[in-house]
Amino acid sequence: MSTRSSSTGCDESSTASQKQTSRDQVLTPTPAPPEWKILKTQVGGHKFAHEENEQHQKLGMVDFGNGMVLKSLQNPPRGIRELSFYQRAFDPDCDDADILELRPFLPPFYGTEEKGSAKFLKLANLTSGFKQPCVIDLKMGKVTYDQEATPEKIEHEVSKYPPLKDLGFQITGMMIYNPDTQSAEHYGRSYCRNLAAENIVSEGLGLFFRLNSKHSRRDAIPPLISQLKKLEHWFLKQKKLSFIASSLLIVYEGSASAEKEAGAMEDAELLQRNDKKNVALCDKSTNNLLNVDSPANTKSTTADTLDCNSDSGHIQKRSSNKPLSFTDETVKKIKLNETGTKSSDLTQHEISTAEQYADKITNSTPMTDIEVHLIDFAHVFPANDIDHNFLFGLQKLISCLQTLLK
Numbered sequence: 001m002s003t004r005s006s007s008t009g010c011d012e013s014s015t016a017s018q019k020q021t022s023r024d025q026v027l028t029p030t031p032a033p034p035e036w037k038i039l040k041t042q043v044g045g046h047k048f049a050h051e052e053n054e055q056h057q058k059l060g061m062v063d064f065g066n067g068m069v070l071k072s073l074q075n076p077p078r079g080i081r082e083l084s085f086y087q088r089a090f091d092p093d094c095d096d097a098d099i100l101e102l103r104p105f106l107p108p109f110y111g112t113e114e115k116g117s118a119k120f121l122k123l124a125n126l127t128s129g130f131k132q133p134c135v136i137d138l139k140m141g142k143v144t145y146d147q148e149a150t151p152e153k154i155e156h157e158v159s160k161y162p163p164l165k166d167l168g169f170q171i172t173g174m175m176i177y178n179p180d181t182q183s184a185e186h187y188g189r190s191y192c193r194n195l196a197a198e199n200i201v202s203e204g205l206g207l208f209f210r211l212n213s214k215h216s217r218r219d220a221i222p223p224l225i226s227q228l229k230k231l232e233h234w235f236l237k238q239k240k241l242s243f244i245a246s247s248l249l250i251v252y253e254g255s256a257s258a259e260k261e262a263g264a265m266e267d268a269e270l271l272q273r274n275d276k277k278n279v280a281l282c283d284k285s286t287n288n289l290l291n292v293d294s295p296a297n298t299k300s301t302t303a304d305t306l307d308c309n310s311d312s313g314h315i316q317k318r319s320s321n322k323p324l325s326f327t328d329e330t331v332k333k334i335k336l337n338e339t340g341t342k343s344s345d346l347t348q349h350e351i352s353t354a355e356q357y358a359d360k361i362t363n364s365t366p367m368t369d370i371e372v373h374l375i376d377f378a379h380v381f382p383a384n385d386i387d388h389n390f391l392f393g394l395q396k397l398i399s400c401l402q403t404l405l406k
Ligand SMILES: Nc1ncnc2c1ncn2[C@@H]1O[C@H](COP(=O)(O)OP(=O)(O)OP(=O)(O)O)[C@@H](O)[C@H]1O
Pocket: 039, 041, 042, 043, 044, 045, 046, 047, 061, 069, 071, 107, 123, 124, 125, 126, 127, 135, 137, 173, 247, 249, 375, 376, 377, 378
């Protein structure tokens, strides 16, 4: 495909197509300000660019280091809507069962960061901890405009990708590590938009899992389906929120050596994680998860959300956003009481295994071969019904993945 680019970070294909936006601004890719690192694993969304003749800087995703990224707050009302969603989702006092159940599917939120006039969301980097992350962004829903959209916005969104009305999801970008060339191949907006509905399985999802190569990761599909079914279960019952134009960000390890290392660490009980309930364990004794020093010239707000939540039983180790998963039986036993001490019905073996497991994760080898998170909440609205729009796309996606396994 002509729009593919192979590189170690720069997405030439999407950059080219990005030049023309919906509002006919001419955008020229620009480097990030020197003090910021561009997030090399960004596959979709807004990127660093400026409007021609205006020098107005558009901000892309920033690699903030220490396992975190910055996402600039979009213009109102989008940015503030997204911020409000994260604040609600990670409110330490949150006792909303639906939200607590959704949390493991969200990138942990660490407050905001200001730089000059720009404000950013500080989020866990969902690709850190992977040696060679393979990343795909799937924008969900057959309708991608919200109730406040202007006729022009509706027209733009509807015309963008006609197969969407039947498919219910679209690939907005992906990067796939090629072990033969030892480089990441980037598939940008124009490649993805040109994928016909009948090719989305073979040339989109199939390609992402390298199905027709000797490095096929077909094995990652069943655990992905299993995680997506958990999300489906959530969407089948929750009636509080509708997620317009949110994405699923799926990441798996593309490096064969990392796969092997992860395999060698197999622990019979713990490594059933993809089929078992995911539980993020929080060691309250360590309290702050990420005591990251803010750069001197930036202003940081709220670190409270770094703390753990006893309801969902979070243990996170420094620099890791990976949830630890255990068998249901172990999960039942691993409870934290108010003071953060571990409950006495947990055996010493389970405690030490959990700690070793957390250490392994902290040591940056991805323990979960494939991870799925929900991102982009600029169009999340209160609802009083099931989110049929998102659910339709999610169920279609699951069925496309099942087709790949046949
Ligand atoms: N927490 C994260 N960790 C790692 N990568 C991320 C994270 N959040 C976003 N990204 C990367 O940045 C891209 C854009 O993210 P997002 O969809 O939130 O931005 P956006 O600019 O609002 O997108 P859009 O233009 O579709 O509205 C994603 O495709 C993904 O590659």
